[in-house]
Amino acid sequence: MIRVEGVGHRFGSLRVLHDVWFHVPEGEVFGFIGPNGAGKTTTLRMMATLLEPDEGRVLLDGVDVVDDPAAVRRLLGFMPDSFGVYERVTVIEYLDFFAAAYDIERSARPRTVQAVMELTDLGPLRDRLVAAMSKGMKQRLAIARTLLHDPKVLILDEPANGLDPRARIEMRDLILQLRDLGKTVLLSSHILTELSDMVSSVAILEKGRVLAAGKVDEIRKNLRPERTLRMTLLRPPVDLNAPFAEMPSVHEVSLSPDGALRLSFEGGDEVVAELVARCVPYGVVRVEPERDDLERIFLEVTKGELQ
Amino acid sequence: MSATSDAAATPGGSPGAPTPEAASRLSSGLRRLMERLMDANPILLKEMLSILRTKLFIRFLYLSTGVLAISVLAGGAAMAAGSMPPATVGQVVFQIFFTLALVVIILVAPAHAATFITSEREGRTYESLLLSGMDAWRIVRGKFLASFASLLLVLVAFAPVVGIAFLFGGISPLHVAFGFMGLLFVLAPCVAFGIALSARLRSTRVAILLALMLSAPMGMFFISSLVGLGEAARGPWGLKMHGPFWFAEALGERFFEWDTFGLVFLLPVFVVSVSVWFFLAAAMAGVRPAAEDRSTPFKVWSLYALMGTLITLFAVMGIIGPGDFDEASAAFGVAAGFLPLFFASLFANEPPLPPRIPPARPRGPLRRLYARTLGPGAAPTTRFAALLIVAAHVGIAFVVIVGGHLFYPLAVHHGRADAAILAFSIGNTAVCLCLLSFGALLRVVLRNGVAARVLAVGALFGALLLPLLITLVVDARSFEHMDRSVPLLMHISPMMPTFLAVGIAKQGGAGRVVEVLTPVIIYGLLGLLFWVLLEQRVRSITLKVEAMRAHRDELLEARRALRPSLAPPEAPVDLPESAPPEAPADPAESGA
Ligand SMILES: Nc1ncnc2c1ncn2[C@@H]1O[C@H](COP(=O)(O)OP(=O)(O)O)[C@@H](O)[C@H]1O
Numbered sequence: 074m075i076r077v078e079g080v081g082h083r084f085g086s087l088r089v090l091h092d093v094w095f096h097v098p099e100g101e102v103f104g105f106i107g108p109n110g111a112g113k114t115t116t117l118r119m120m121a122t123l124l125e126p127d128e129g130r131v132l133l134d135g136v137d138v139v140d141d142p143a144a145v146r147r148l149l150g151f152m153p154d155s156f157g158v159y160e161r162v163t164v165i166e167y168l169d170f171f172a173a174a175y176d177i178e179r180s181a182r183p184r185t186v187q188a189v190m191e192l193t194d195l196g197p198l199r200d201r202l203v204a205a206m207s208k209g210m211k212q213r214l215a216i217a218r219t220l221l222h223d224p225k226v227l228i229l230d231e232p233a234n235g236l237d238p239r240a241r242i243e244m245r246d247l248i249l250q251l252r253d254l255g256k257t258v259l260l261s262s263h264i265l266t267e268l269s270d271m272v273s274s275v276a277i278l279e280k281g282r283v284l285a286a287g288k289v290d291e292i293r294k295n296l297r298p299e300r301t302l303r304m305t306l307l308r309p310p311v312d313l314n315a316p317f318a319e320m321p322s323v324h325e326v327s328l329s330p331d332g333a334l335r336l337s338f339e340g341g342d343e344v345v346a347e348l349v350a351r352c353v354p355y356g357v358v359r360v361e362p363e364r365d366d367l368e369r370i371f372l373e374v375t376k377g378e379l380q
Numbered sequence: 381m382s383a384t385s386d387a388a389a390t391p392g393g394s395p396g397a398p399t400p401e402a403a404s405r406l407s408s409g410l411r412r413l414m415e416r417l418m419d420a421n422p423i424l425l426k427e428m429l430s431i432l433r434t435k436l437f438i439r440f441l442y443l444s445t446g447v448l449a450i451s452v453l454a455g456g457a458a459m460a461a462g463s464m465p466p467a468t469v470g471q472v473v474f475q476i477f478f479t480l481a482l483v484v485i486i487l488v489a490p491a492h493a494a495t496f497i498t499s500e501r502e503g504r505t506y507e508s509l510l511l512s513g514m515d516a517w518r519i520v521r522g523k524f525l526a527s528f529a530s531l532l533l534v535l536v537a538f539a540p541v542v543g544i545a546f547l548f549g550g551i552s553p554l555h556v557a558f559g560f561m562g563l564l565f566v567l568a569p570c571v572a573f574g575i576a577l578s579a580r581l582r583s584t585r586v587a588i589l590l591a592l593m594l595s596a597p598m599g600m601f602f603i604s605s606l607v608g609l610g611e612a613a614r615g616p617w618g619l620k621m622h623g624p625f626w627f628a629e630a631l632g633e634r635f636f637e638w639d640t641f642g643l644v645f646l647l648p649v650f651v652v653s654v655s656v657w658f659f660l661a662a663a664m665a666g667v668r669p670a671a672e673d674r675s676t677p678f679k680v681w682s683l684y685a686l687m688g689t690l691i692t693l694f695a696v697m698g699i700i701g702p703g704d705f706d707e708a709s710a711a712f713g714v715a716a717g718f719l720p721l722f723f724a725s726l727f728a729n730e731p732p733l734p735p736r737i738p739p740a741r742p743r744g745p746l747r748r749l750y751a752r753t754l755g756p757g758a759a760p761t762t763r764f765a766a767l768l769i770v771a772a773h774v775g776i777a778f779v780v781i782v783g784g785h786l787f788y789p790l791a792v793h794h795g796r797a798d799a800a801i802l803a804f805s806i807g808n809t810a811v812c813l814c815l816l817s818f819g820a821l822l823r824v825v826l827r828n829g830v831a832a833r834v835l836a837v838g839a840l841f842g843a844l845l846l847p848l849l850i851t852l853v854v855d856a857r858s859f860e861h862m863d864r865s866v867p868l869l870m871h872i873s874p875m876m877p878t879f880l881a882v883g884i885a886k887q888g889g890a891g892r893v894v895e896v897l898t899p900v901i902i903y904g905l906l907g908l909l910f911w912v913l914l915e916q917r918v919r920s921i922t923l924k925v926e927a928m929r930a931h932r933d934e935l936l937e938a939r940r941a942l943r944p945s946l947a948p949p950e951a952p953v954d955l956p957e958s959a960p961p962e963a964p965a966d967p968a969e970s971g972a
């Protein structure tokens with residue numbers, strides 16, 4: 074859906090992007106990860122026709138964003154990382170304004186605005202003055218605005234930035250809902266945990282270079298064939314390695330701060346079954362795959378760069 | 381949920397027999413048009429909603445009305461205490477009221493309007509506005525109307541204060557109506573000027589400051605010249621009032637006299653509309669990114685400005701009277717010649733490449749023809765401006781000659797009047813064309829609009845001053861009989877056509893028209909040279925850019941084929957190291 078091909082950019086003499094290359098498949102939630110200043114916003118602004126790449130090209134649904142910005146703007150909804158909203162209008166006036174700006178026919182506008190408000194749970198706030206809304210509500214209002222013209226692609230720059238945990242969860246639910254509606258969603262973030270349970274593919278950017286891009290599973294497999302499991306036991310053994318003697322597929326056993334066992338191993342599900350069986354005498358309470366896969370990938374990928 | 385209008389994107393009805401389909405398309409088109417007309421501009425609506433919810437605005441309304449009322453009352457009372465007859469007091473109070481309102485408008489309107497677009501930029505709402513696909517004209521129109529409407533509210537709040545004047549008498553409701561019309565005539569260009577500033581600048585504070593700095597002296601100049609004009613009109617038209625709002629009395633008393641109607645109503649209507657239009661075109665150019673078509677609004681405007689100026693010139697020919705119509709017609713013709721000079725500098729600011737955005741693929745054969753031959757981009761725009769300059773001079777000569785013969789058939793000096801305007805328009809055409817193509821060439825070569833303009837104007841002044849200074853040093857006395865024979869070196873001055881025209885009109889000697897050949901040859905040949913260079917340069921830049929893009933696309937396709945996955949491909953091994961042709965002038969980024 075979105076192809077970023079060999080994009081380079083400089084601000085004055087500062088080179089902020091080097092040969093950035095990745096591809097966002099249709100219908101996915103795609104994570105664009107990188108520390109602050111990596112160049113995420115710059116890349117996203119290019120996709121949104123707000124900035125022209127110095128090198129390379131960006132294609133949205135096959136259309137070069139430089140050649141036909143108008144067509145691209147119809148295809149996409151973009152929420153910038155720091156945006157403004159008109160303060161002295163109400164929610165419904167705000168959305169009505171943009172519905173008219175998007176040139177939606179007057180007769181269709183109330184229906185469109187209503188549908189978008191329902192999707193984003195803004196219905197109860199329809200007559201609230203925007204100035205009186207919280208950051209999370211404004212964020213939702215901004216997303217609602219980008220949905221008015223029913224774009225195929227949504228580009229959200231740091232959508233969870235500055236939100237409280239509750240608003241974050243609501244944001245995640247909204248994004249998953251949008252994916253289920255068939256939209257391609259591209260999210261950027263510098264906080265990995267907030268993406269890990271939403272995205273299926275990622276691109277990792279650092280200092281303007283893509284360090285890895287692709288399906289999360291694939292990247293992980295490429296990086297480290299081993300898997301990690303967390304097992305909570307009722308009575309952990311004194312010698313952590315004892316239960317797993319003579320299992321060459323187990324690489325490392327350690328104790329997490331919360332008392333759970335952390336097992337790294339290689340192999341398929343039969344190894345998992347064996348591991349669990351061996352631990353039964355110690356009282357298996359819970360078995361779970363390691364949560365922060367993305368974080369590990371990120372650390373793994375960026376290590377070389379940082380050293 | 382989606383109701384994006386496809387109707388707007390599809391081309392209008394195809395020519396041919398009216399099939400039922402075409403008829404239904406026409407009717408749906410009509411319905412859309414009706415809907416458009418009924419549907420207020422969204423920006424206007426939004427701005428009015430926000431303004432009416434702004435406490436500051438409401439306070440300003442109360443405060444300014446209060447101050448105005450007190451000043452007018454105090455002025456009236458002070459005079460009434462003297463020995464002035466009540467009717468005169470009423471008239472003075474009338475003038476005080478309107479002058480104060482005028483000052484408020486001149487000071488407040490540009491500064492108020494100047495915040496309208498910069499505030500979107502500073503509030504970070506501007507990008508979402510652009511991304512919504514709203515076109516520049518809709519944005520600019522909405523902002524203009526909103527600012528205009530809110531200042532109109534101020535005037536409406538002021539209106540009751542004028543009742544004080546009625547207490548004393550001496551004025552009629554008609555005067556008041558024309559007074560308010562005058563205020564609106566000033567308000568419109570003030571607001572448009574502020575919007576143009578706002579579209580060009582980033583910072584609200586700078587915009588307000590600049591608006592105030594420019595509007596205060598301009599306003600002072602405007603008001604004092606208004607007073608002067610009033611004093612001039614007082615005698616012949618038998619007016620009673622002093623002060624800048626004399627025209628309200630003139631219009632109220634003699635609206636149907638053709639000279640009053642033309643000079644105090646029609647001419648101001650033209651001046652107001654032409655300046656509002658110009659500022660709005662400038663605002664559109666500021667709203668549009670550099671890679672879009674910025675010149676077409678100016679082109680449409682220039683046609684209107686030219687038509688209006690020619691009509692005005694024709695009317696003026698009728699007014700000057702048979703006495704010294706030969707000299708006067710030359711003077712007014714020369715004055716009208718400033719318009720093509722302005723065109724020349726206005727249109728010499730185009731980036732080399734035509735914009736990529738909509739007009740790059742215009743709909744309809746006529747628009748395509750326009751885009752290719754006279755549309756945006758340095759080469760087509762220079763062609764357009766050249767045609768315009770020629771048309772302007774032909775028009776000026778035609779109007780002056782025809783007007784002279786038509787209005788003053790019995791005058792004796794037709795020969796010298798005709799020769800004078802001919803000499804001027806032929807010579808000035810060459811000068812304007814030279815300035816145009818020189819400026820356009822500089823713009824394309826330097827890739828910087830401001831620098832190109834400064835250099836072009838500098839060169840013009842150089843050409844003006846150099847012959848003048850040398851002549852002054854060498855033979856200062858030769859200026860004494862300038863009207864009979866222009867000093868030799870001054871023949872190469874860009875002012876030569878003007879000197880010649882004035883000389884011929886004063887002293888006769890229609891044969892001297894041939895002297896205009898010197899500037900025509902010099903500036904004409906130079907202009908032609910610059911023009912050819914410009915066309916060449918534009919063509920080479922276009923080719924280079926196309927080659928570069930093709931090269932880039934080829935390289936990217938090859939790399940994509942190397943590894944068709946989500947991940948970035950390895951750096952190309954067997955491909956030539958990416959070495960694009962030397963980057964040409966970037967047309968998009970270097971705009972003024
Ligand atoms: N308009 C600009 N002018 C100059 N430098 C900029 C501009 N925008 C961003 N940068 C620089 O580009 C780099 C990348 O910025 P950005 O894309 O905003 O990173 P991210 O969104 O990943 O935090 C930063 O070093 C930033 O300072």
Ligand SMILES: [Mg+2]
Pocket residue numbers: 110113114115154230231
């Ligand atoms: Mg950012």
